[in-house]
Amino acid sequence: MEERMGKVSFLSPFKAIKYLFQKPRTFLFPFQKRDASKRYRGLHLNDWEKCTGCGNCADICPNQAITMVKIPEIKPEPGEKNERPQIDYGRCCFCGLCVDICPPGSLRLSRDYLHIDHATDSFVYLAKDEKTDRQHFFSENEYSIFKASLSHRKEKFEGFVSDLNYTLFEPERVPMKEVPPEERKLSFIEQVLGYSREEAKKEAERCLECKLCEDACPAHLKISDYIKAIYEGKEEESLRKIFEDNPIPSICGRICMAHCEKVCSAGIRGEPLAIRWLKRYTADSIKDYKKVLEQKPEAATGKxxxxxxxxxxxxxxxxxxxxxxxxxxxxxxxxxxxxxxxxxxxxxxxxxxxxxxxxxxxxxxxxxxxxxxxxxxxxxxxxxxxxxxxxxxGIGTTISRSTKIKNSEKCIPALLFLRENKIGKGFKVGKEIIVIGGGNVAMDVAREALRCQNMQYPGEKVVTKTVSLEDWDIMPASEEEIEDAKAEGI
Known part of the structure; x- marks a missing residue:
């Protein structure tokens, strides 16, 4: 030991005295303050007004530090659960994955990182921000580092915030192949061609499995389950899941209103999952329902x-x-x-x-x-x-509404026109047609009328127009219907 150190004077330790009167290079905590970096990952913030309760934060957490807790005072609505994330800081490693995956961007990390409390369970925290929990957030002047805790936090002190243009999942849906407008407007060929197996699997991979879609679906289909089955290549299992709640997937896979897609979490940062087309894929991929489902009615009741x-x-x-x-x-x-x-x-x-x-x-x-x-x-x-x-x-509504204006009786009602062209002898149409209305039925009539014109007057100039009380931005027809009609020359 002596050989390695050599001879050292006993006065050597006193050399440190020279630093006694120099300015300290560290700050005196807690009497001096130094803010954390702008992107620091500290205690969580959650905007309850933006939060949909989807639970993706809890699903992605590698330490199982997040639990979704029901909030009785929040009324659940389609696309929003009455649940909010609760953080266990005994488990949290502040990785920020929960922030990156949060579809609406409601969850953030602050630059607060101190929690001083004698209670051993106080580090389990229902994440809020100053909008929801104003009483526990304080201004710069009111904030005291001696009271720093989850119930005494600094306001306007955000740290790590997710960029909504960045996602941990594919933001764009797999494009659906369609017959081109120039070709499809000449006949009644089915416009949408459907997904291949590879395309369906790729689209199914985008599902976050948050199940917000299931609450919005009128039939409450087990959407996440049948999409997961598609991703796993289990089309037969996917069909079984669908038939638990809906016996007409071939129909609904083509023309349902897709309320589920309107609340899809993926749609907040990108395009919603093509849930309707995936249902159609399952229905189309199974040629014989009976062979796959193997359903047998229960014993006869006599009723x-x-x-x-x-x-x-x-x-x-x-x-x-x-x-x-x-x-x-x-x-x-x-x-x-x-x-x-x-x-x-x-x-x-x-x-x-x-x-x-x-x-x-x-x-x-x-x-x-x-x-x-x-x-x-x-x-x-x-x-x-x-x-x-x-x-x-279940007799439905089979009679068209009328404008009830003079000479309206000379017009062809929409449903009669559609019915005769689909299952009847069809109508002899003119070269110039005008359709009154701006809803989906009006778009169906206009697009069908154009096809009738092209089939009855091949190669000749034909015109189909629509008139609507509403402007473009408030027309009742879906954006999809309007764009398809415009592409065909309506």
Whole structure:
């Protein structure tokens, strides 16, 4: 030891005295202050007004430091759960993944990092910010470092905040292949071609599995489950999940209103997941529902139920009641099932084959369909009441609304026009057509009229116009319908 150190004077330690009167290079905590860096990762902040309660922060946390807690005073709505993240700082490593994944960007990290408290459980904290928890945030002058804790924090002291232009998931959906406008407007060929297996898997991979979509779905389908099955290459399992709540996936996979997509978490930072198209992919990829589902009705109950109307609601009632063991008979005046779906949406949106695929499966379960049977004409309602234990009315709305202005009786009603062109003899149209209305039905009529013109007057100049009370930004029609119509020359 002595050899390595050599000879050292006993006065050497006193050399440190020279630093005694120099200015310290560190600051005197807590009497002096030094703010953390601008992007410091300290205690959490959460804007409850932006937070949707999706739970992605809890799912991604590598230390399981985040728990979603129900907040009774928050009323759950479609696209927003009444849950908010609670942070356990005994587990949190301040990695910031929860901030990066947060779709609305409500979760942030502050530059606060001190928590002084004698209570051993006080480090479990329901993250809030000054908007929600004003009493525990203080201005620069009011803030005291001696009181620094989760209940005594500095206001306007954000640190690490996520860039909403950056995502941990793919922000853009997989494009859907379609027949080009120049080609599709010449016939009733189906416009949307559907996803391939590779495309469906790539799109399914974007799902965050937060299930906000399921709350917004009128049928509350297990959307996350059937999309996960698609990603795993289990199309048969995906179909089983869909049929737990919806027996008409081929129909809904083409023309449902997709309320689920309007609240999709991925849509906040990018494009919403193509949930409707993924449902269609599953339905189209399974050729024989019966072979895959292997459903058998429960033991016969001896009860007979009459369903009047073979539209979506009638088909659903027939399906679920049949599985319960009841004897079901469906009456409909049309020549096939689907109700308004059979006579309304044009063939280029909803082919008859897609409808019949769903209807035929429901029929295979033992549901009796009496088509071309008008209740009140071919069979009396009183007779049905006597013969059946219960009657379900699902007759829909099959009559168009009128403008009720002079000479409006000379116009062709929208639903009549769509019906005759889809299942009837069709209309002889003129070379110039005007459609009154700005909703989805008006767009269907206009686009169908254009196809009729091109088929009846091939190569000739034809014109189809729409007139609407509403301006572009408030037209009732969906953006998708409007853009498709414009692309076709409406």
């Amino acid at each position: 007979k139920v009459a369903v009047i109307g073979a539209g979506p609601s009638g088909l659903s009632v027939a399906y679920f009641l049949r599985l319960k063991g009841h004897s079901i008979t469906v009456f409909d005046s049309l020549g096939g099932g689907g109700g308004m779906m059979r006579i309304g949406p044009p063939l280029y949106r909803l082919p008859i084959e897609a409808i019949d695929k769903d209807v035929n499966y429901i029929s295979s379960l033992g549901v009796e369909f009496r088509f071309n049977t008008t209740v009140g004409k071919d069979v009396m309602f009183e007779e049905i009441l006597k013969e059946y234990d219960a009657v379900y009315l």
